[in-house]
Every structure is written in structure tokens, then in C-alpha cells.
Amino acid sequence: MSQASTAQVPTIKSRIGAILRATSGNFLEQFDFFLFGFYASAIAKAFFPSTNETASLLNTFGVFWLGALMRPIGAIVLGAYIDKIGRRQGLIVTLSIMAIGTVVIAFCPSYATIGIAAPVIVLLGRLLQGFSAGVELGGVSVYLAEISTPGNRGFYTSFQSSSQQVAIFVAAILGYVLSEAVPGDTVMGFLGGDGVAKWRIPFFVGCLIIPVIFFLRRTLEETPEFLAMKKHPTASEVFASAVANWRIVILGMMIAILTTTTFYFVTVYTPTFGRNVLKLSTADALLVTLLVAVTNFIWNPVGGAVSDRVGRKPVLLTIAGLSLVTAYPALHWLVSAPTFGKMLAVEMMFSFYFGTYSGTMLGCLVEIVPKHVRTTCFSLAFALAAALFGTFTPFASTWLIDRTGDKASPGFWLMFAAVLGIIAALTVYRGGRQAVESREVVAA
Template identity: 85%
Template sequence: MSQSSPSQTPQIKSRLSAILRATSGNFLEQFDFFLFGFYAPLIAKAFFPSDNETAALLNTFGVFWLGALMRPVGAIVLGAYIDRIGRRQGLIVTLGIMAVGTVIIAFCPSYATIGIAAPVIVLIGRLLQGFSAGVELGGVSVYLAEIATPGNRGFYTSFQSASQQVAIFVAAIVGYLLNESMPAETIASWGWRIPFFIGCLIIPFIFLLRRTLEETPAFLAMKKHPTASEVFASAIANWRIVILGMMIAILTTTTFYFVTVYTPTFGKTVLKLSTQDALLVTLLVAVTNFIWNPVGGALSDRIGRKPVLLTIATLSFLTAYPALHWLVAAPTFGKMLAVEMMFSFYFGVYSGTMLGCLVEIVPAHVRTTCFSLAFALAAALFGTFTPFVATWLIDKTGDKASPCYWLMFGATLGIIAALTVYRGGQAIKQREAVAA
């Protein structure tokens, strides 16, 4: 045992380092995504002025969603690039595009300064971020899966999602300190930009980490790397797997955006809790999300993906309605924390399992493209649409607990997809490679 330890220790350190470098870009992506949701009311006033507060908020979340619609485009275009050129180079390119979008939003003048150009510029920034984010999660997940040790693929890929929670934690800390140190009027005027500026300052450091990534052995071992046209053709041929993957991912995306991006707005504007309370809940959610993701991945490595996916999806469907109705009946910090902790558990365990599932059911030679497309569709059509849908449902129904129906819908699709993918106890077979 003592003889093997010296050789094992460098390998462990090397893998930990690779996980850190690969997931660093997720920090920037999620840091900005969370800030956009948390400061949505202030962004609405700065770029989408309106006499109707709900209309301005819907416009802001609408831009948030339009950016997400670029995810499938990015998944196909950048996914094909990564499957052809390599994981390392592709992840550097996606980071560069994401950085440009972040800088644009941080420095864009307000509507009062440049008029209609302001929301147009913000939209461009969001479109660039969405284009990049379309393949960021898939590219990182595939990279982690391809460097995973045998029998631990779920555990390794879970750190893609777990890493994003660090960004939410840091963003919540920054927001909390900002609210404690600056008057509300100052934050509303220009102070909300400070966290975005901090994101810009982080960019060079993340670039340094990404540049030191090594290519995965699995990609280097491929005898032939498909051309862009071959990747596109194969993605179309495997449309059924992509759709099922999307359905499995929907519960992850809807729950995640509900407990992170939408929670601060929900706590402040709907439940009428303080900004500090909403931030503290979000901060604690980020901590538990980080913990539950690797737990879910490791658990699915031991007992299988199907039982974990089905159990969590069923629990989410059964408890979303009573939990939210209990919360909105008499909102308190403690009740909001309890409900968010429940959803955090669902998200973390399910997400940690779902990532390993998607990597395994898509064809290896177009793994990044198909994985990214499945998740991008889930995020664009459902996940990042969550804040908009939640705001719209509450406004139209008058029921503050109505967002539960959106979460229940995601759970239903997850159950159907998991039963289809793992019918007979075995995952559906991957399709053969499609020749150009």
C-alpha cells in the first residue's frame, strides 16, 4: 500500500486540477446568469422603463429567455466544433464568447442615456452569452466524463453542475455585502453594476485556467474525428435520443432556475420578504446544491440512473403544490428556507444523476453536440423560461403558488422520458455513426 501511494497521489491531484480548470468557465456563466435574475427589477428600470412594474419585469425576463434561445444554436455550431477540433480548444472558444457578452452587459449605458439602443445592446450581450452557454455545460460534462475513473462517471460529471453553485454562492455574498454597505437608492442607480464589473475582472484568471487544460484521452484515441457536416447529419439521425435527453433535463433546468435565478425576485416582490432574507436563502441554496450534486452522481453510480431519476421526479411532482401553497399562505424566512431546501435536494440529486445519464445515451462520436443540444433545448424552452412563466402565472391567476404547475410539468416529462430511456431496465442503445 505504501508503495502505491506516491504514484496515486499525483494522479488524484491531477484529476482534481483538471476538474477545477474544466469547470472554471461555468463560474463566469452562472455568476452572470444569477446576477441578471437577482437584479432583474433594477435592470428593468435601467433598460426597460415602464409605468407597469410587471410589464418591465416581464420584458427583462423576456430578454433573459431570448438569450437562452441561442443555446440550441450554440449547441449545434460550437458542439460540432468541439467534436471535430477537440474538447480543450472548444472550451477556450466558448469562454471567450461568454466573456464578450458579460462585458457588454456590464458597461452598457442605461435607457435614459442612449434611449432604445440600450435594450438592443443588452439583448446582443444576452444572445452572445446564450450562444456560448449552449455548449459550455455539454462541453464540460463530456470532458469530465472522459477523464472519469471506471465506475465513477456520474460522480465526475456532477461537478459540472456543482461548480455552478460556487458562482451563485459568491454572487449572493457580493449582493449581500452590497446591500449592507450601500443605500438602496445608490444600488438602484448604479450600484447593481458592481457585481457585473467583478465578473469582468475574473475573466482573465479563468482564461489562464482554461489554457492549461489537456485534451482528453478518449478524444485523442478516436481514429476519426467527424467533419461539421457529419456531426450535423448524425445529430439529425439521433433526434429521438436528443428529444428524450431534453425531456430528462427539463426538471433539472426548471428547478434550478426557480431556486436560484427566480428566488430573489420571488422572495422580494411576491413574498414581500427583505432583500437580505432573499439573498441569504439563495446563498444557503447554493451551498446545498453543491453538496447534493456529487451525492446524486455517486448514488447513481452505485444503484443506477433510473431509480434515482424516477424517485426524485415523482417526489417533485407530489410535493411542489402543497409546499408552495404552505409557503405563500403566510410567508416567513424560515418557511421559504425550508421549501427552497426541499427543492435544492431535488435539483442536486437529480442533476448529478441526469448529467451522467445524458453522456451515456448519446453517440460517442457526436457526444458534445447531442448532449449540448438536448440540454440547450431544455434550458431554452423550459429552464430559463421559468422566471418569465412564474411571473406570468402569478399575474394572470392571482395565485402566488402557481409556479408549482410549471415544476410539476417538468417532473411529468422527466418521469416519461426516464421510463422510455430505461425501458426493460436497460438504457436505449446508441445509434450507429452516420456516414456523411
């Protein structure tokens, strides 16, 4: 009997290899997301031409956000699939959908070539990416949690977020090289009315990476914890459980909001903020973003490891509290007399907040959602945070600055996220321990 059980529940041969294979799909997701934000101005001209630069930029960030609204749908549909069929197969499916969206955006002709069809096609590509992204983070986080060693769950899950920083780093390097080595906006003219626009080159690189990521994902082992489950829920049971645990999902969303808003501010929006608002050079904005990716990568596992030792609650409350009292003053100091050094200092502060908080938050979410529908509820909580707040950050920041005339006003958006995080953490961990219990729902 014991031998049969051992055969049915294999151990992960190499946890480092498993981490690399599991997180590879995150690379493609964040690589594309960052490029869309970094080249927002160029993409706006290609697909959303307008005499008003701000209106054109808002249209671009609007499409970016609309794609994110597909995240909750993807979290429920694909999350239910992963909770029923398995982590390995589910992660391969999500990568396939993400790859299609990437190719669509990379090769879509410009508005000058096919008119209104161009922004429609780009929107469809973003919707596919958002649908896949809705469960990618949750699926990978759950996978890492289920292969983690005892007492190190926060540390293991933190590599989900750290892997995204590698994508930001590579994308920033590509953008920097192109901006310095290739003059003008077009490399050569044969694709649509904008030729081979410089912004397309990194997207083409992303397309070339897809086969490598597929190979890595196909070699994933299923997690022992999933194989050990005596019963896997049906789709109807998954949906019923998600509804029954709506309170945990909402609290999880509130905890994740500070992660998503800070992340999209320091990565996707920072290049636009540096160039269009602070009037710094493209090279300066890219260099800051590149350094942020490096420090994000470092702080994530640090946050996860610290929370494994001292608990999730103290870390969550400390970072959220610091963000609440420093976000606006730091940005006000930066915009009063913008320099590369000041921008770097402020972004390093936000990077510390994001990385430490994110590394802790991922472990928190895995632990508070019900085990039998872990992927669905985790993904739904994070997808709602990303869709309603995180990916809305570039749009909200642009809108706040335009409406208020205060270049530091995005700080209010980050402060709001911090308040929600504090309320949720205090609610979940009342009295120093988890006070909100999940409910298992099984069909009769």
C-alpha cells in the same frame, strides 16, 4: 507501437486540477445568469422603464429568455467544432464568447442615456452569452466524463453542476454585502443616467475574473479519449448524426427539463419571488439563495455517486416523482403565511431535488448520446431544455402568478417538468436498461 500510443494518449496528471480548470468557465456563465435574475427589478428600471412594474419585469425576463434561445444554435455550431477540433480548444472559444457578452452588459449605458439602443445592446450581450452557454455545459460535462475513472462517471460529471453553485454563492455574497453596506441604488454617478448603479458592481467583478478563468482554461490538457479516436467527424457528419439521433436528443431534453426548471427557480427566480411575491426582505431572499447554493453543491456529487451505484433510472424516477407530488403543496404552504423559515425549508427541499437529480442526469446524458458526436448531442439536448423551459421559468412563474392570482402557481410549472422527466426516463430505461440506442453516422 505501444510506446507511440502511450505518447499520443497522455493521462491526466491531476484529475482534481483538471476538474477545476474545466469547470472554471461555468463559474462565469452562472455568475452572470444569477446576477441578471437577482437584479431583474433594477435592470428593468435601467433598460426597460415602464409605468407597469410587472410589464417592465416581464420585458427583462423576456430578454433573459431570448438569450437562452441562442443555446440550441450554440450547441449545434460550437458542439460540432468541439467534436471535431477537441475539448480543450473548444472550451477556450466558448469562454471568449461568454466574456464578450459579460463585458457588454456590464458597461452598457442605461435607457435614460442612449434610449432604445440600451435594451438592444443588452439583448445582443445576452444573445452572445446564450450562444456560448449552449455548449459550455455539454463541453464541460463531456470533458469530465472522458477523464473519469471507471465506475465513477456520474460522480465526475456532477462537478459540472456543482461548479455553478460556487458562482451562485459568490454572487449572493456580493449582493448581500452591497445591499447591507451601500444605501440607495447608486454608488457614485458617472456612468449613464443611472450613475454607477449598485447592480453593476457585481458585473464589474465578473469582468475582473475573466483573465483568471482564461489562464485556467489555457492550461487544460486534451482528454485521452478524444485523442484516442481514430477519426474525428466533420461538421456535416456531426449535423447528420444529430438529425439521425433526434429521438435521443428529444428524450435527453425531456430528462434535463426538471434540472433546468428547478435550478432557475431556486436560484435566478428565488430572489425576485422572495422580494416581490412573498414580500420578504432582500437580505432574507439573498440568504436563502446563498444557502441553496451550498446545498446544491453538496447534493450534486451525492446524486452522481448514488446513481453510479444503484443506476440512473431509480434516482431519476424517485426525484421526479417526489417533485410531482410535492411542488405545488409546498409552495401553497409557503405563500399562505410567508416567513423566512418556511421559505428556507421549501427551498432546501427543491435544492435536494435539483442536486440529486442533476448529478444523475448529467451522467445519463453522456451515456445515451452517440460517442462520436457526444458534445453536440449532449449540448443540444440540454440547450433545448434550458431554452424552452429552464430559462423560461422566471417569465413563466411571473406570468402564472399575474394571470391566476395564485402565488403558488409556479408549482404547476415544476410539476409539468417532472411529468416529462418521468416519461423520458421510463422510455430510455425500459426494462431496467437503456432501451434507446444511438446511431453512428459516417459520411461515405
